[in-house]
Amino acid sequence: MTDMHPLLIELGTEELPVKALPGLAQAFFDGVLAALDKRGIAVERGDARPLYTPRRLAVLLPGVAVEQPEQRSEVLGPYLNIALDAEGQPTRALQGFAAKAGVDWTALARTSDAKGERFVHRAVTPGARTAALLPEVLREAVAAMPIPKPMRWGDHGYAFARPVHWLVLLHGDDVVDAALLGLRSGRASRGHRFMHDAPVDIARPGDYVTALETAKVLVDADARRSRIVSEVQSAAQAVGGEARIEPDNLEQVNCLVEWPEAVAGTFEAAFLAVPQEALIATMEANQKFFPVLRDGRLTEHFIGIANIASTDPAEVARGYERVIRPRFADARFFFDEDLKQGLSAMNAGLATVTYQARLGSVADKVARVAALAEAIAPQLGVDAALARRAALLSKADLQSRMVGEFPELQGIAGRDYAKQDPALADLDSDDRTALANAIDEAWQPRFAGDDIALSPLGKVLAIAERLDTLAGGFAAGLKPTGNKDPFALRRNALGLARTLIGSGLDLDLPALLRLAWASVDASIAEVEADRREQAAETARRAGVVLEAQVEGSAAFTGADLDALYDFILDRLKGYYADRGAGVQQFNAVAALRPASLYDFDRRIDAIGTFAALPEAAALAAANKRIGNILRKVEGDIPADIDPDLLREPAEAALAEAVAALQAEADAALARGDYVSVLTHLARLRPQVDAFFDGVMVNAEDPALRGNRLALLRQLSARLGSVAAIEHLSG
Structure with a gap:
């Protein structure tokens, strides 16, 4: 060895x-x-x-x-018809090959391949x-x-x-x-x-x-990381709190130190009036400190990790506190100045910020989202006027000093400002709280794995916001290509889908997309009209008369709807793959293009249950076969089955089984109990197998052939009522 x-x-x-x-x-x-x-x-x-x-x-x-082990080499040389002359003596080709190998040609071995026999040099040398x-x-x-x-x-x-x-x-x-x-x-x-x-x-x-x-170096990164976590948790517990340890912050701290030592620091409690997310953001992003929470709320304590076991930890803590105080003072200044301005006043500035050249300003986008929210709200049992008002304020904080300094506080800052804005004093306490929270929730989910909006009003804003972004992106020709997605349409599509599915909202997605596109279409037309009017005015000043016209809007087409719907569905492939649903199961449901994504989700769950049944593969193959037969039919297929034309026992038994199943399966289908529907359909396997084993579909008698095709069409409609199960076959 x-x-x-x-x-x-x-x-x-x-x-x-x-x-x-x-x-x-x-x-x-x-x-x-x-x-x-x-x-x-x-x-x-x-x-x-x-x-x-x-x-x-x-x-x-x-x-x-x-x-090394012994090094074995094999170098192929010329074929015999090239290597040897008529007398069996080596040619120049063979002599040159042998010389290159450093051996006499007689020491070469021979091997054969498809082209014939050839010389080969094999060598074994000791490993280095x-x-x-x-x-x-x-x-x-x-x-x-x-x-x-x-x-x-x-x-x-x-x-x-x-x-x-x-x-x-x-x-x-x-x-x-x-x-x-x-x-x-x-x-x-x-x-x-x-x-x-x-x-x-x-x-x-x-x-x-x-x-x-x-020598005071923990070279094992896992051991160092564990020590950091232990030190931080102990220090936080010592001040009566719980440390917030985010993976990214932990990893960066782990790469900054060789011998981690926790040092607890404090800051003035007055800073806690600032939204805690701003304080947490600056602690983690700028100083790599670990905030200390109590019951989910930030305390005036934090934990820093020193790269040394100091003889004077208190002095280290004072240094940390001196570093953190100016950043917190800036945040407090931004917050106070924003409160003086008020959220409603910030909204006016959105008209001067371009959202996208063809789609107008951010104020134009807010107006579209507000109209969508007002239309969607009743479907979620939300007051339409409150939804509109919340949507109109949902991006006001983009004009705030706080968000200018901490972009990650979009929505979060608006939530806190709404709670204190005098312009909202006419709302009762519950409505004001709901509106404020919805401004924050409109941005959810912010990233992969983030929670969706929790409140009904927040869901309305989150849905309306993403509908407008998607419709606007497609109408303005911003559909992602390759890795480029400047308007984050992929993330917005998945966020919309997750909100609808996770909230159990049985909404008609194509209808919502039409509504959003109509609003975007009007915006594009208005922006185009303004542009032409400005061009005409410029021409008039130059002594040229131009007619101001409106043209080139983004009128919605069926192809646009299909493309946008398919784009949203494409985002769900990975989502369902993570939940264990295979591509075949996804494609089986996607083929039916359900209007409701929540309905899509229930069908995915049902087809997963069905796919595990022993009957599933045979019925999927049968439905695939039926589809192939029906596609080749020329002429009309009778609408109904004629019992008198059921000549073979197998076709009569199948027709009877389909009819017996109809009422029960249709009732389950109507109430969305897709698992029951597919369980009932699984019982048809014996009759389906017998039919294909014993019945000739393409009978010479046109009446028999038409009746059998009608039976197959009814069977296929039943088998494909929940999903196109033929996708499960092969």
């Missing part, structure tokens, strides 16, 4: 880019493994994974073979020592790393993500001599920059993690 020794590679650097660090570490790790594999060097990987800190990238493998190959393995792995902006230092020609300062390369207990980026390998690593400013000699690879931990 090949001897195996552990392998350690550590590349020490200046602080690496935070967001790129995990990817760089993984690429380095993968590159080393790929280079070893390329050379046939056996590796025992075990549970090895990339090791890294802000100042180092490391690969630690529990076992790497000390040498791994230590001799590791320098090139290392260089190859580094060269393959994705470094978008390599940095140069000194007067040499090489570059890396950051300047490098040391290189450890051990195979077993021995240092492997190698040169890389101006460094010579050794066994000396380095500890924490401040708490252990001295070399750390690594005796053997297995000592690496422990030796660095002794």
Whole structure:
């Protein structure tokens, strides 16, 4: 068995880019493994994974073979008719091949393929020592790393993500001599920059993690992350709260420190009058702190992670507090100034902000959304006037100072301003709260996995907003192409679908799309009219008379409706795939193009249940066969089945079974109980199988043939009443 020794590679650097660090570490790790594999060097990987800190990238493998296996090569030479002359002597072609291989031609072997017999040179050479190959393995792995902006230092020609300062390369207990980026390998690593400013000699690879931990460096990113979470949670509990630990913030902090130590800080409680989302955003995005909550509300406490075990944590905390205070003061200033202006006053500024050249200003969009909300509201049991009023204020906060500084607070800021806007004092407490919350919920879901709007009024605004965005995008020719989607139409389509499905809203989507398009059509016509009027006025001033006309609106067509509906359905493919519904099941329901996406969802669930039945495959194949038969029919098929023409026992039995099923299945279909419908249909399998086994559909007698086709058409209508089940076949 090949001897195996552990392998350690550590590349020490200046602080690496935070967001790129995990990817760089993984690429380095993968590159080393790929280079070893390329050379046939056996590796025992075990549970090895990339090791890294802000100042180092490391690969630690529990076992790497000390040498390559024997290297076998096979080089094909000329065919015999070219290699040998009539006397069987070698031609120049064969002699040249043998000379290149370094052997006499008589030492060559022969092999055969489809073209005949030919010469071949086979060789076996001992494998190289791994230590001799590791320098090139290392260089190859580094060269393959994705470094978008390599940095140069000194007067040499090489570059890396950051300047490098040391290189450890051990195979077993021995240092492997190698040169890389101006460094010579050794066994000396380095500890924490401040708490252990001295070399750390690594005796053997297995000592690496422990030796660095002794030197105040946690090189295992998982261990470092766990320590951060534990430290933050303990510090938050000590002040009577619960830390908010967002994955992205945690990952960035993990890439900033080598020895994490939690330090609790506080800020003035007066800042809590500012929307907590603004304070949380600046803590996480700007300072990489962890906010402390109590019962879901922000407290005046936060947790920072120091990259040192300080002898004076209180001074560190004071430093954190000095850093955070100016940002909070800015947020408080923005908030107070916005309150003085008032949400209603902010709305006026939207008329000066262009939404899209053909679709007018943001104020024009708000007006369209308000009209849609007013029309949709009664279908959700929401007061239409309140829906219109909420929609008219739904984008006012885009003109606020707070959103200008913190764009992620769109809707959130508007919610808080609405609660305090004197212009809304005429509303009772419940309506005012509902309106304020709906301004926030109109933006939901904001991202993948986010919750949909919770309140009925919020759902109305969320639906209206996305309908207008989608219809406007398509009418203005902004349909996404490739990766380009400047108006986020894909995200809006999925958000609309999720809201309708998740809320159980049985709304007619094509009707809503027509309504939205009509409103967009009017806007485009109005914008075009204004543009032409301005052009005419400019011409008049120049002494030229132009007639101001309106033309080129985006009149809605059936093709537009189909394209927009299909675009929304396409977004649902991934959504249902994540829920376990296969493409065949999705296509089976999509083929029926249900008007309601909530109805679409119920059909998807039902077809999933049906697909698991033992009868499903046979009935799907049968319906596919029926469809093929009916498509080839020339002429009319009788509307009804004539009982007197049911000559064969199998066709009579099928007709009887379909008729017996009709009332029960139709009742279940009417109440949307699609699982029951398909369960009933599954009972038809014996009769369907018997029919196709014993009945000739295309009988010579036209009357018999027509009657059998009528029976098949009725059967197909029943089988396809919930979904086009033929999509489940093959």
